[in-house]
Amino acid sequence: MTRTLDLTITKGDTFSHVEQRALEIAPFIYKPITAITKAGPVAITSAAHGFAAGWRVAVWGVGGMRQLNALQFPPRSSDFHPATITSSSIVSLNDVDSELYTTYTSGGNLVAYTPLSLAGCTARMQIRETAESTTTLASLVSPTDIALDDTAHTVTITISATATAAYTFTQGVYDLEVVVTATGVVTKILSGNVYVLSEVTR
Numbered sequence: 001m002t003r004t005l006d007l008t009i010t011k012g013d014t015f016s017h018v019e020q021r022a023l024e025i026a027p028f029i030y031k032p033i034t035a036i037t038k039a040g041p042v043a044i045t046s047a048a049h050g051f052a053a054g055w056r057v058a059v060w061g062v063g064g065m066r067q068l069n070a071l072q073f074p075p076r077s078s079d080f081h082p083a084t085i086t087s088s089s090i091v092s093l094n095d096v097d098s099e100l101y102t103t104y105t106s107g108g109n110l111v112a113y114t115p116l117s118l119a120g121c122t123a124r125m126q127i128r129e130t131a132e133s134t135t136t137l138a139s140l141v142s143p144t145d146i147a148l149d150d151t152a153h154t155v156t157i158t159i160s161a162t163a164t165a166a167y168t169f170t171q172g173v174y175d176l177e178v179v180v181t182a183t184g185v186v187t188k189i190l191s192g193n194v195y196v197l198s199e200v201t202r
Helices: 161-165
Strands: 007-010 015-019 024-032 042-045 056-060 081-087 090-093 109-115 121-128 136-141 146-149 154-159 171-180 186-197
Touching (some): 121 146, 154 171
Parallel strands (some): 007 186
Antiparallel strands (some): 015 154
């Protein structure tokens, strides 16, 4: 599913954006929970969870410490938290302090979307004045400008300071596509507006 995200670029600055959320696809992954700390940040034990740093996870079905549970199932976007990977069996949620929560008793799962596989893929992105415009204002390709990491489940867009300093446009639209090289299947993961701001220090 394409995620809408507007990008703001400052001329003369290096632009970088790391994308994970647009790589979330069905079905859900379930990893059983065996322990949860009462601490900030909360640490959740789930043997061989396999999650990458930053991947969004939700908690469901926990006994005792029900404050951690998603408010509904399937979880809403607000129920997910970026994972801090403490070890192969422990996931911390840096944005959750469970010190005053009820003590964990049993059960529950860490729930996350399956990451879109980036193995054997390339990526491309274009900026145009409008979607219908025949003129390309900027063109980015992997691996030069777009890095694909199938282990971390990230797509990283980088535009050098030299390139942004040369931009003469102030606004446009873009989309970012991932292409499976072997089959030619194209998946659009990001789209939106691009705003280019003037630099002050130059």
